[in-house]
Amino acid sequence: MQLADFVDRLNDRLDHDAYATVDASSNGLQVGAGGTERPIDRAAFAVDGVEATVREAAAFDADVLVVHHGFVWGGLDRVTGIEYDRVAACIENDVALYVSHLPLDGHETLGNAARLASFLDAERRGSFGDHGGVTIGQRARLPSPRSAEEIEARLSKLDTGDRSVRTLDFGPDSIEEFAIVTGSGTDWIREAADAGVDALVTGEGKQQAYHEAREAGLTVFMAGHYATETFGVRALCDLADEWGIETTFLDRPTGL
Amino acid sequence: MQLADFVDRLNDRLDHDAYATVDASSNGLQVGAGGTERPIDRAAFAVDGVEATVREAAAFDADVLVVHHGFVWGGLDRVTGIEYDRVAACIENDVALYVSHLPLDGHETLGNAARLASFLDAERRGSFGDHGGVTIGQRARLPSPRSAEEIEARLSKLDTGDRSVRTLDFGPDSIEEFAIVTGSGTDWIREAADAGVDALVTGEGKQQAYHEAREAGLTVFMAGHYATETFGVRALCDLADEWGIETTFLDRPTGL
Amino acid sequence: MQLADFVDRLNDRLDHDAYATVDASSNGLQVGAGGTERPIDRAAFAVDGVEATVREAAAFDADVLVVHHGFVWGGLDRVTGIEYDRVAACIENDVALYVSHLPLDGHETLGNAARLASFLDAERRGSFGDHGGVTIGQRARLPSPRSAEEIEARLSKLDTGDRSVRTLDFGPDSIEEFAIVTGSGTDWIREAADAGVDALVTGEGKQQAYHEAREAGLTVFMAGHYATETFGVRALCDLADEWGIETTFLDRPTGL
Amino acid sequence: MQLADFVDRLNDRLDHDAYATVDASSNGLQVGAGGTERPIDRAAFAVDGVEATVREAAAFDADVLVVHHGFVWGGLDRVTGIEYDRVAACIENDVALYVSHLPLDGHETLGNAARLASFLDAERRGSFGDHGGVTIGQRARLPSPRSAEEIEARLSKLDTGDRSVRTLDFGPDSIEEFAIVTGSGTDWIREAADAGVDALVTGEGKQQAYHEAREAGLTVFMAGHYATETFGVRALCDLADEWGIETTFLDRPTGL
Amino acid sequence: MQLADFVDRLNDRLDHDAYATVDASSNGLQVGAGGTERPIDRAAFAVDGVEATVREAAAFDADVLVVHHGFVWGGLDRVTGIEYDRVAACIENDVALYVSHLPLDGHETLGNAARLASFLDAERRGSFGDHGGVTIGQRARLPSPRSAEEIEARLSKLDTGDRSVRTLDFGPDSIEEFAIVTGSGTDWIREAADAGVDALVTGEGKQQAYHEAREAGLTVFMAGHYATETFGVRALCDLADEWGIETTFLDRPTGL
Amino acid sequence: MQLADFVDRLNDRLDHDAYATVDASSNGLQVGAGGTERPIDRAAFAVDGVEATVREAAAFDADVLVVHHGFVWGGLDRVTGIEYDRVAACIENDVALYVSHLPLDGHETLGNAARLASFLDAERRGSFGDHGGVTIGQRARLPSPRSAEEIEARLSKLDTGDRSVRTLDFGPDSIEEFAIVTGSGTDWIREAADAGVDALVTGEGKQQAYHEAREAGLTVFMAGHYATETFGVRALCDLADEWGIETTFLDRPTGL
Structure with missing residues (x-):
């Protein structure tokens, strides 16, 4: 090509x-x-x-x-x-x-959020995460409710480079529907709360996320900026494979 | 009053x-x-x-x-x-x-960065951290060089709320002069590198900080957004004490 | 509800x-x-x-x-x-x-201008008053022409809180079609003149309105900012009544 | 010349x-x-x-x-x-x-506000009325306190073109120090209240002035946009006279 | 009329x-x-x-x-x-x-560029020259390829007011398809190169045009700002003639 | 170094x-x-x-x-x-x-305009050419008045790369004081006219320059963008020579 x-x-x-x-x-x-x-x-x-x-x-x-x-x-x-x-x-x-960058975050099938939803065995339920008129995340639903501990355990399987998943456990005991914005996604805590989901899955968070999650009654998982954004890149890698190109994925986790 | x-x-x-x-x-x-x-x-x-x-x-x-x-x-x-x-x-x-907010970050004697310098036994050497024309951090020098491990150990004494200090150890083995921007300070990695210091001490960092620190050859300590910003507030608390007001410091670490 | x-x-x-x-x-x-x-x-x-x-x-x-x-x-x-x-x-x-605010000024049936047109026994003939791409007033036509004095007399029935209607009588002797922008509407004198109506009905006016009306050959009625903006609020009050809510209209004229 | x-x-x-x-x-x-x-x-x-x-x-x-x-x-x-x-x-x-325009409003000796202060027998006490970094009014003090009625009576001597002075009498019974912004000056009600004066003298006012004056506990006099802005123009007329130019002042009150 | x-x-x-x-x-x-x-x-x-x-x-x-x-x-x-x-x-x-101004540059039949295409015996092949979302030029094709010298000779027939056509001859020897932006059009050299045409015909050019044309491998003809913009005005003149108006074209070349 | x-x-x-x-x-x-x-x-x-x-x-x-x-x-x-x-x-x-770029245009001794003044045997009389608060040209005076032809002849000695000096000869017969803005300087025709000089010397000009010069009664010389901007670069070359660096000036005239 x-x-x-x-x-x-x-x-x-x-x-x-x-x-x-x-x-x-x-x-x-x-x-x-x-x-x-x-x-x-x-x-x-x-x-x-x-x-x-x-x-x-x-x-x-x-x-x-x-x-x-x-x-x-x-x-x-x-x-x-x-x-x-x-x-x-x-x-x-x-x-x-x-x-x-953002197009790969928000893409409905190849995107970071869409593929992370699949990794969590959840079904995509629409776009989420308004960013100046485009969306950069997804909304997804689990086949059956799970506890925050179960979701955290699953996210801990990601290669985060010597970093543990951090959970702000302020939402309901049982989580069924959640929003995803990969990378730095804690600016969308309020949009998630307004959308009525139980949790937000993201990569990394700023300090004010603690209080916003607490006051909004939302559980927030921070599984690593790097770890949550390998999904879309791997999806493009698979696509290029299909096109007959010789490919490799360079995994270089940052621990952030 | x-x-x-x-x-x-x-x-x-x-x-x-x-x-x-x-x-x-x-x-x-x-x-x-x-x-x-x-x-x-x-x-x-x-x-x-x-x-x-x-x-x-x-x-x-x-x-x-x-x-x-x-x-x-x-x-x-x-x-x-x-x-x-x-x-x-x-x-x-x-x-x-x-x-x-920013005035308390950058104040030369009461500020978060100035007091954090003292906590590290360092002497203030001038302002650092340009933010639209004002400065929000400090530059400081240790009485004698220390290793990154020694500085990390000292920062680990801070009350971070169940969070460990993270160190991006890409700078020289021995650290003598360093910059401080408390809270979210990794946007100042390049200014620190240009200023010729050995390290940047901050609270929390975004994903790209890993690569910027690595490429700039700078050691970056992330000791917690919350932990690095208690200093200025405590300084104001002491000031109000001096003014004869009954005071209390409400410690509510976020782990971020 | x-x-x-x-x-x-x-x-x-x-x-x-x-x-x-x-x-x-x-x-x-x-x-x-x-x-x-x-x-x-x-x-x-x-x-x-x-x-x-x-x-x-x-x-x-x-x-x-x-x-x-x-x-x-x-x-x-x-x-x-x-x-x-x-x-x-x-x-x-x-x-x-x-x-x-503006949505209530411009609404075609519930709005301040639409209801003021009815109060003047006029029939709505379309939207008027461009404000950054939306309209905030109406254009209306009387069943038969009236003099400025007759219209002023009708407007004087409004509860303006000790304020008299002010008329800049620079238009034709007989008024049939007019524009309405309630509240502070004299910025639309030129749009009214360009639209070919005989008069503009509004609430209050700035000093330059005098000369603009005079040079445009348009009659301008200023019936009070407060008085011209009770209409939409009363319409919403009636609507809530229909919804089964207990309502009251608090009349507090400002005389402006 | x-x-x-x-x-x-x-x-x-x-x-x-x-x-x-x-x-x-x-x-x-x-x-x-x-x-x-x-x-x-x-x-x-x-x-x-x-x-x-x-x-x-x-x-x-x-x-x-x-x-x-x-x-x-x-x-x-x-x-x-x-x-x-x-x-x-x-x-x-x-x-x-x-x-x-604005330079003539704010000038310390030739300006509309400065000359209106003199008309009220008050002594100028400094500039007032910040407008993007420049001042467009004055602050003045009466030799002895007067009632709102007395001040209104004096302002009624101005040629307003068939318009009466309107007073929002929400301030103290006795007025000694006041601010002046000629023309449309009710946007400065809060600055006047913060400055601690008893009243604001201006020309015309928008609807919200009623509530702002009431809530700020400030008396506001509205003596006509036109009437309060003849002062500076007359001052320039006198100045040109001094320069040996034949002059005339064209009085064309708008009633606004 | x-x-x-x-x-x-x-x-x-x-x-x-x-x-x-x-x-x-x-x-x-x-x-x-x-x-x-x-x-x-x-x-x-x-x-x-x-x-x-x-x-x-x-x-x-x-x-x-x-x-x-x-x-x-x-x-x-x-x-x-x-x-x-x-x-x-x-x-x-x-x-x-x-x-x-710009509407006359870009019009598909009456415009400066469209009529200049006809003058060069070329057929219009679509719009060219994006200017904030509208187009101000044309793309055209010659019935058969010509050399830069031939095109320059034809352009030299225009009345430029004592100015010679300037050619930056960096494109292919034989020119078949070209873009036109009349007046000052050298800002569109890159768009022309990206569009794959052989040449750009314009009126006048800034200094950097030399290098941009050279590096893009595009031939650029500069036939005079004035000369290339008489076309649309003459077209309007003809139109007014058709409407029964007595017309004249005032030819005042600037030599630029 | x-x-x-x-x-x-x-x-x-x-x-x-x-x-x-x-x-x-x-x-x-x-x-x-x-x-x-x-x-x-x-x-x-x-x-x-x-x-x-x-x-x-x-x-x-x-x-x-x-x-x-x-x-x-x-x-x-x-x-x-x-x-x-x-x-x-x-x-x-x-x-x-x-x-x-602009600093080299406006510099008082090393700049393009300052050195071009010397080339014309004129004495610098101050800065000229406001560009957002800085100046990018000079004002200069000849020891004795000269005709436009004489000045044009002198400018023709410059290496313009097959381009002739163009003169818009709308000013006084005899030129003594003139302004210089090298490169594209015809946007300063009005500032030059307001400053009371007899002529503007620049490099290249846009079409409207013809009419602006004509209506302002100013003579404008256009000696080539390239030719008028070699001066400052040559000055820097001499400076580097003085610093002991091996230098060369690469002359690549554009004919524009």
């Missing part, structure tokens, strides 16, 4: 256009030379696009590295310091960088 | 005017009836202004609750839900709410 | 969503505790939501006070001074506050 | 630069041909710059019309309709238009 | 509404008295609306001057200096000014 | 801080690896930072390329296409990119 085809297919499948004005991330191809002869035979996938993962991708001889977190957040003012090292790793090794 | 005097003195001492345009928090008196006869005989102090701490303050028979995190972040659109419960707890118990 | 039902029904009927981005007023429930057991048995209605009307509503033992002008215009920075007194009156008496 | 000198002198004396970013009015010369030979021998002065006053100025054979309210508020998109008539009246009669 | 009809017809035909929020020019009637009796018997047409063309239009005894570049770009703060001279020329000679 | 010293010295000398908020260009180091061991032994200088000049700099074995126009204008969203080629040329050849 040519790079241009690869980029167009993913942009289209992930509906990047819909997120263009609300996402600070420049989604799509962030680093890459032009030219029509660039084949994509090998692709690496990782949660974070950083110098280290670019170099691992190069070691795998990848033509492109697909990530959830890229290099550009609101425009690069300079290519110096850390940015220089990241961009230089791409250019020196001729590894293109493809990024999908 | 009259409420109006209490408010004026604190606003003045903490230089609230300088932070007025950059802080989303409405600093100063956030909830309180007017009238000139309101004496402040008893005052409670807490990191977080929430329904629970207002009720504890009322149980102490406090006239005012002084906090670091208040109710209003950018204006209240409605007094409903959690906001209703918080405001109602103040009004029903006649407890005023006084808030100092 | 439960409070939540009451709020949802009114928000829906008045189409609050359409006005959400253009109205500085937070429409809907502005003050009120949560919880599912809150019945609305008694409701008071007033043009202005202020401490005095809240206390009158409490004297009527109302569960909710429905008003045209609420407490919040662009977000409350603090609950102190006048805002404290207003909010405290709600909380201490357990009276919720429900607000409908 | 040359037109350029006339404009420079007034701009300088009224400190137009200080108001440049906060005033929607384009202050200074709004309409006028260039060229160095334009003498100013005769000047007319009026509160409102409109077609009628331009034509009266032309009848006086004025070279320039000096006004408080000009033609341009935030930029002219088109020179059509009323704007065409106004601009054409200037061009056809070769009458330049000079405007001073 | 009445002026109001003339204005409505042109606004409608040129779809002015679609360009209202993106064009800094106030399109439509920019200068003109109101009143229903204003017949349009004679109309002048010019690229630039300036004092000189207004006076030429007056010499032709025109009722209206139709131009591509008007007087107002983002609102007139003052009617002084050059603006006074321009507006005065209209008012003194009773010549209305009608403007169509 | 170390790279960090080189950057600090130039930033300081050119007062980059003063221009930080008004210049869309990221001034200072735009592309460059970190690390303290980077010596600057050889430096290339050019007006435009593009792939071609980076490669020429690499051929000279330069450690840094200093330019007036860099790669970043308002932040890079992606490192693809032309931007990829430019950045890759730097990284692959290990050539850092240093940029000074």
Whole structure:
């Protein structure tokens, strides 16, 4: 497959256009030379696009590295310091960088939240998590109610890199319906409470989450930013496999 | 002391005017009836202004609750839900709410960062942590270099509410000069690296902090948002003691 | 009826969503505790939501006070001074506050302008008064032309609280079609002139209205901000009556 | 005097630069041909710059019309309709238009508020009325306290064009210190209450002024927008007299 | 034809509404008295609306001057200096000014780019040149490929006012498909390269165009801002002829 | 000299801080690896930072390329296409990119305008050309008046790359005092006319410049964007020479 085809297919499948004005991330191809002869035979996938993962991708001889977190957040003012090292790793090794941030969080089948729902054996019940007009999470229902301990135990199976799941156990004893916003999702505690679910599953949380969850009577699971965002990237990896590309998933948990 | 005097003195001492345009928090008196006869005989102090701490303050028979995190972040659109419960707890118990957010982070002697420097036996070497033109942290130097393990051990003495200190140990083996931004401070990793210090001490960190610290070659200590922000509130509590007010510090760690 | 039902029904009927981005007023429930057991048995209605009307509503033992002008215009920075007194009156008496500002001005059947047209025996001929993409007034036609004096005489029947109707008589001798924007409506003099009507009926006017009306050759009636805005509130009062709620209209003219 | 000198002198004396970013009015010369030979021998002065006053100025054979309210508020998109008539009246009669809006409200000696203080036999005690960083009013003290009725009686001597002074008598029985914001000044009720004065003197008021004054316990006098803003224009007229220019004041009360 | 009809017809035909929020020019009637009796018997047409063309239009005894570049770009703060001279020329000679800027660039049949395509014997192949959501140019194809020299020779036939066509000859030897943005169009070099055309035809270019064209491998023709924008104005002139109006085209090349 | 010293010295000398908020260009180091061991032994200088000049700099074995126009204008969203080629040329050849845009236009001694004044044998008389609060040009006076032809002849000595000087000869016959804004400076025609100078010297001009110059009665010389902006870059080249660095000036005229 040519790079241009690869980029167009993913942009289209992930509906990047819909997120263009609300996402600070420049989604799509962030680093890459032009030219029509660039084949994509090998692709690496990782949660974070950083110098280290670019170099691992190069070691795998990848033509492109697909990530959830890229290099550009609101425009690069300079290519110096850390940015220089990241961009230089791409250019020196001729590894293109493809990024999908919020679109990959919210996608109904390939997304981080949708796949995390499946991991919890829950059925998707609609979109959740308004972010300037688009949604970045899911709402899901368990086949039968479970306790917070049972859900925490299941989430503890994720590879979080030496980090334990943290539970703010302020909701009902028995949890049936819950919302998911992967990564940093505690800003959606109130939307979850208003939606009438029993719990919110997310990755990491800010300090005020404790009180908001407590006052809203909602249970909040924080299973790790990294751990909850491997799902969508793995889904893209499987997709590229189907397209006949040689792939690898670079697992580099941050413990955060 | 009259409420109006209490408010004026604190606003003045903490230089609230300088932070007025950059802080989303409405600093100063956030909830309180007017009238000139309101004496402040008893005052409670807490990191977080929430329904629970207002009720504890009322149980102490406090006239005012002084906090670091208040109710209003950018204006209240409605007094409903959690906001209703918080405001109602103040009004029903006649407890005023006084808030100092960024000014209390950055104050040179009373601030969270300045007092945390003292806790680490370090000497203040100037302000640090630009936030829209004001500073919200400090730079400090140890009398002699220490290892990351030694500093982590000292930080572990803080009451973090069932949370362990997390260390991203990417800096030099021996740490002498470091920056402090209490609470959520990992956005200042690059400023710390540019300033040439060996480490950044903060409370909590977002996922990308892992890679930024790694690429910048900086050691980052995350000792808990709550734990690192008790210092300034305790300093205000001591100040009110000196003014002859009956005081109490309400310790309610969040584990975050 | 439960409070939540009451709020949802009114928000829906008045189409609050359409006005959400253009109205500085937070429409809907502005003050009120949560919880599912809150019945609305008694409701008071007033043009202005202020401490005095809240206390009158409490004297009527109302569960909710429905008003045209609420407490919040662009977000409350603090609950102190006048805002404290207003909010405290709600909380201490357990009276919720429900607000409908621009949606109530512009509603086609329940609105201030629509009902004022009926009071003048005129037939509604469409919406009028663009305000950032929504309309807040009406256009109406008399069954037969009348003189400015006749219309002024009719408007003088309104309870304006010791204020006389003021007429800027710069239009044609005989008036048949006119525009209505209740409250402060003289910013729409030019739109009225462009629309080809003979007159504009409004509540109060700014100084430049004199010259604009004169140069546009339009007759402008100023019948009082308060007086022209009782119509919609009375319409909501009638609606609640139909829903089986015990109601009262609190008439507190301001003379403005 | 040359037109350029006339404009420079007034701009300088009224400190137009200080108001440049906060005033929607384009202050200074709004309409006028260039060229160095334009003498100013005769000047007319009026509160409102409109077609009628331009034509009266032309009848006086004025070279320039000096006004408080000009033609341009935030930029002219088109020179059509009323704007065409106004601009054409200037061009056809070769009458330049000079405007001073907020600077003339707030000037310490020539301003509307300062001169209204003198009219009330009060002594200026400092600036009042913050408007985006500049002040547009004054604070003043009477030699001895007076009742609201006495002050109202004095204000009733102003030429308001068939309009009576309206008093919101919610303040103390006896008034000694008061604030002044001429024109539409009821947005400053709270600043007046916070400043501890007994009353606010202004021209016209919006509906919510009634409740704000009542809740703040402040007496508010509304003596007419037009009537309170003749003072500064008359002061400029006197100044031009001193410069040897033939002058006239065009009195055209609006009743508002 | 009445002026109001003339204005409505042109606004409608040129779809002015679609360009209202993106064009800094106030399109439509920019200068003109109101009143229903204003017949349009004679109309002048010019690229630039300036004092000189207004006076030429007056010499032709025109009722209206139709131009591509008007007087107002983002609102007139003052009617002084050059603006006074321009507006005065209209008012003194009773010549209305009608403007169509971006709508006339982008119109599919009457527009500058569409007519320039015809001049080059090319067939229109769709819209080109995104400007905040509207298009201001065209894409066109030649019946058979030509060299850059041939196209340059054809463009040199335009009346540019003592200016030679400048060609940045960095594209393919043979040109078949090209984009057109008349006036200042070099900001669209990248869009043209992305669209896969061989060349961009425009009027004038900024310095960075040299490098952008070179790096994009695109040939850019700069045939004069004035020369490329006479097309649409001439098309409107022909249209008015058809409507039975006496017309003239005022040719005043700027050499730019 | 170390790279960090080189950057600090130039930033300081050119007062980059003063221009930080008004210049869309990221001034200072735009592309460059970190690390303290980077010596600057050889430096290339050019007006435009593009792939071609980076490669020429690499051929000279330069450690840094200093330019007036860099790669970043308002932040890079992606490192693809032309931007990829430019950045890759730097990284692959290990050539850092240093940029000074508006600061180099306006500098009193090293700046483009200041040096162009010297080239015309004129004496600097102060700053000119307001751009959001900073100045980007100069005002200068000739020892004795000259005709436009004489000045044009002198400007024609500049290396413009096959482009002739264009003169809009609408000012006085004899020119003594003039303003300079290098590059694209015709937006300052009115400021020049208001300042009372006889002429404006600039590089390139937009179409409306013709009419503005004509109506303002100002002579405008357009000597080429490139040609007028070599001065400041050459001055920096001389400065680096003085610092003991091996230098070269890469002359690549654009003809624009």
